[in-house]
Amino acid sequence: MFEDKTLVCKDCGEEFVFTAREQEFYESKGFVNEPQRCKPCRDKRKAAARGPREMHEATCAACGGVARVPFIPRDDRPVYCSECFAKMKEQEAAEEAPAQTETEE
Ligand SMILES: [Zn+2]
Ligand SMILES: [Zn+2]
Secondary structure (H helix, E strand, O other): OOOOEEEEOOOOOOEEEEOHHHHHHHHHHOOOOOOOOOHHHHHHHHHHHHOOOOOEEEEEOOOOOEEEEOOOOOOOOOEOOHHHHHHHHHHHHHHHHHHHHOOOO
């Protein structure tokens, strides 16, 4: 059986609880080391490790140029290069604008 354990975070020096449930999880995953950091610090490091967003190249559905997107492009979803995307946004805004400014008097 596992018992909650209090550990000290390597990064911020704060104590955090390594719960019995987490210990069980760690063991089921075959992890041998206890966590070195509290959850907020782990999350921070994860976010930092991700760093600048990974970009994926795809073909722009509008102009056929290279589109770089921050997600893995899927075949069933068109992707657009930043130029076409911006153009589309502009168009959308232009189409929406008159309706928004229309007032009934
Ligand atoms: Zn910490
Ligand atoms: Zn394009």
